[in-house]
Amino acid sequence: MAKLYLSQPGLKVNLNSGKFIVSLRGETLHTVPELYVEGIVVMAPVQVTYAVTASVLERGGTITYLARNGDVQGILGLDVQQGRQVLLQAAAHLDPAKRLQVARGMLQRKLQAQRQLLLRYNKSLHSDELTEAAERLQMYADRLTACTSVKAMLGIEGTASKDYYDCFPLLLKNSDYTWEGRNRRPPRDPVNSMLSFAYGLVERAVQLEVMHAGLTCGIGFLHGVNDYKNGFVYDVMESFRTLAAERTVFRCINRRIFSPDDFDRVGEACYLSSDARKRFIIQFSDCAREKGFYGTNLSEAIKKELLLIRKDFGDDSFNLNEEILYEKEVETHENA
Structure with a gap:
């Protein structure tokens, strides 16, 4: 399992045929199997599609938003207080x-x-x-x-x-x-x-x-x-x-x-x-x-x-x- 770090402004992540596609201005940079990604860390203005967000959260993963200085702004998913x-x-x-x-x-x-x-x-x-x-x-x-x-x-x-x-x-x-x-x-x-x-x-x-x-x-x-x-x-x-x-x-x-x-x-x-x-x-x-x-x-x-x-x-x-x-x-x- 892996974490997907998004640190470059303008990146887009979408889901296609069971794979996360990371692209910049229409050019594909990385392709990662959907089930291989346990979490996403967003550190810049990027676009993460609804399908990608739903896929990560449905599988118990998280999407973390970090400010430029490293502060955690928020985490989506995994609210399992007992x-x-x-x-x-x-x-x-x-x-x-x-x-x-x-x-x-x-x-x-x-x-x-x-x-x-x-x-x-x-x-x-x-x-x-x-x-x-x-x-x-x-x-x-x-x-x-x-x-x-x-x-x-x-x-x-x-x-x-x-x-x-x-x-x-x-x-x-x-x-x-x-x-x-x-x-x-x-x-x-x-x-x-x-x-x-x-x-x-x-x-x-x-x-x-x-x-x-x-x-x-x-x-x-x-x-x-x-x-x-x-x-x-x-x-x-x-x-x-x-x-x-x-x-x-x-x-x-x-x-x-x-x-x-x-x-x-x-x-x-x-x-x-x-x-x-x-x-x-x-x-x-x-x-x-x-x-x-x-x-x-x-x-x-x-x-x-x-x-x-x-x-x-x-x-x-x-x-x-x-x-x-x-x-x-x-x-x-x-x-x-």
Whole structure:
């Protein structure tokens, strides 16, 4: 099964004799068997015919719309919320102790992922600054245990994130890129442009797994329920920002996948060009398929993350052996 990414303005996708036909101004560019496509990702002004849309949705697939900066604008299809799962999720959100437990686990896994990325790159950089930053991230993760409110944990996470992002100039020092801090909406430099686009791809992957699990995207534990329509998706994304998105960005930088000409400037904004987005998606997809997520691929890792979270909800309807295996894999990876 495959996903069809549409990143070039003017593309048209129609259905003919059991095949999706991708064309541009009347010229056929690609032909894909209908049953081979499990989802479509739209990233530009394109035309997807009614027949194509119906085919994807009838087979349980999805059509995702991404903004140019990578933000998920919406997803058609796959609304399979399960009453029991949503009730458990809502009850855990309303229970202060359970909400703290869920939020703490998410943030601890996020900080451990950031710590591991720094240590991985420091094997070749041999930087005392990176070593010290990794030690501080471990200290911040440990401090979360004593927090009695989500607000207090988010304060620690904010300090930890600043320490983490402050390490980026060291990670980029042998490249053609610079880092002056995180900026978005719009991103204003190539690194932030790639990060924003990658985060959008991670958001899509997480949202699909959340819906597959029968959970609701809107009841968050870190991001709450008032200000974020997909608060729970953003919660689950936390560790995968590093494991998938940042990992892909640094891979592209280290392999010199892009040049300055691969970024479009629109006022202060900086975006990957249409052709560059295609190449970035290839790199992200390769990364997602690899068993670099505690011994499994991105999709399976998200599923296991959701099992950990459901355990904190008090859900006992799944195989604990699989969840325990994930905990052991995380522990092994963190101590490597």
